[in-house]
Amino acid sequence: MLSAGEASGDQHAAALFRELQNLIPDVKGIGMGSAAMRAAGIELCFDSSGIGVIGLAEIARHYGEIRGALKLMQETACERKPDLLICVDYKEFNFRLAKAAKACGIKVLFYVSPQVWAWRPGRVKSYGRIIDHMAVIFPFELPYYEAYGVPATYVGHPLAGKVKPCLSKVKAFAKYGLAGLSTTQPRDTGVNPVIGLLPGSRANEIKRLMPVILESAQRLSREFPSAQFLLFQAASVPDTAIAEALASVTDLNLTVIRGQDYDALQCCDSVITVSGTATLEIALLGIPMVIVYRLAPLSYWLGRLLVKVPFIGLPNILAEKPVVREFIQHEAISTNIAGEISRILHDKTYAENARNALLAIRDKLGDRDGSVELARLAAQMLALP
Numbered sequence: 545m546l547s548a549g550e551a552s553g554d555q556h557a558a559a560l561f562r563e564l565q566n567l568i569p570d571v572k573g574i575g576m577g578s579a580a581m582r583a584a585g586i587e588l589c590f591d592s593s594g595i596g597v598i599g600l601a602e603i604a605r606h607y608g609e610i611r612g613a614l615k616l617m618q619e620t621a622c623e624r625k626p627d628l629l630i631c632v633d634y635k636e637f638n639f640r641l642a643k644a645a646k647a648c649g650i651k652v653l654f655y656v657s658p659q660v661w662a663w664r665p666g667r668v669k670s671y672g673r674i675i676d677h678m679a680v681i682f683p684f685e686l687p688y689y690e691a692y693g694v695p696a697t698y699v700g701h702p703l704a705g706k707v708k709p710c711l712s713k714v715k716a717f718a719k720y721g722l723a724g725l726s727t728t729q730p731r732d733t734g735v736n737p738v739i740g741l742l743p744g745s746r747a748n749e750i751k752r753l754m755p756v757i758l759e760s761a762q763r764l765s766r767e768f769p770s771a772q773f774l775l776f777q778a779a780s781v782p783d784t785a786i787a788e789a790l791a792s793v794t795d796l797n798l799t800v801i802r803g804q805d806y807d808a809l810q811c812c813d814s815v816i817t818v819s820g821t822a823t824l825e826i827a828l829l830g831i832p833m834v835i836v837y838r839l840a841p842l843s844y845w846l847g848r849l850l851v852k853v854p855f856i857g858l859p860n861i862l863a864e865k866p867v868v869r870e871f872i873q874h875e876a877i878s879t880n881i882a883g884e885i886s887r888i889l890h891d892k893t894y895a896e897n898a899r900n901a902l903l904a905i906r907d908k909l910g911d912r913d914g915s916v917e918l919a920r921l922a923a924q925m926l927a928l929p
Contacts, residue, residue: 545626546575549592549634551745551780552821557632558584563919618644643674655679700912707828709806716807733813736770740812745778754789763882773798814888827859832888832898836876867901
């Protein structure tokens with residue numbers, strides 16, 4: 545059984561299951577997830593595409609649906625007794641699911657550690673009581689579990705070694721009808737710049753952040769009349785949500801890119817993105833970016849009290865310094881966002897320093913395939929009595 549509650553977890557669980565099928569061809573999968581897990585051949589007990597929300601206020605609005613999903617998954621686990629439950633991220637939900645499964649005698653592998661290095665490190669003990677093994681995606685997380693005697697393995701980040709375009713940049717420019725790339729002359733990002741827009745994978749992110757991202761794009765379009773915009777639509781976001789957001793936007797040279805598309809993403813000279821897994825994908829391609837985020841006021845206030853790290857963006861957390869700008873809450877306004885993108889496009893030294901800092905993060909993560917390592921760990925747990 546696999547349990548994933550968000551778009552990134554859905555992708556990670558699907559990749560893991562495919563690798564596990566290579567090791568155990570007759571393995572069967574059931575669980576909670578969305579399109580990627582279904583496509584990988586996992587029998588979905590619950591489609592989680594509507595419950596991937598962040599923030600206490602946001603969770604409160606979806607509480608009934610989340611509670612119903614948890615009850616269903618707990619009952620399904622105890623009735624069908626899978627040989628192994630793999631919880632993928634979605635921490636609070638999966639903690640409760642793991643606790644119920646453990647009480648029913650089911651082995652539990654938890655993938656993607658809660659951010660104990662950011663807040664509430666004491667959670668390690670709580671997780672140790674309800675799981676059999678923790679698979680961590682950053683090497684600096686291991687000591688937190690070793691200190692409490694909780695079995696843990698560093699499997700590598702699921703994106704390491706995978707964020708690679710299939711096409712050359714020249715062919716990608718041609719595929720998407722983009723102007724400004726020559727095989728004989730260096731690219732001038734101030735002319736025909738390509739700007740990526742990543743508004744997120746959750747409904748509340750689209751609602752809260754898409755307007756300011758599009759407003760920023762319009763500002764940039766006035767400064768760079770030849771600017772080309774690529775709007776990346778996550779698989780979990782319906783076409784209607786994008787169409788509604790774009791209904792009043794008529795003056796942008798904008799193309800919608802559906803799903804994960806590293807061929808298109810590599811074409812971007814800079815990116816406006818919400819905080820989340822996408823920031824690491826952009827970093828691994830070495831593309832300068834601006835990270836934006838807004839939460840409901842109560843969620844933001846509580847977060848400020850609880851979280852002990854100075855950044856929210858994964859690139860900055862991994863670099864342990866601000867390598868890209870973050871505009872959070874009241875700072876996430878179009879003048880700030882567009883101003884930073886403008887600096888990236890105009891100031892070649894500034895942009896190159898950002899690229900080098902981001903590529904250093906790629907070197908730090910290495911190329912260990914997290915999905916392969918996790919599948920091996922899961923296979924070992926399945927083989928044990």
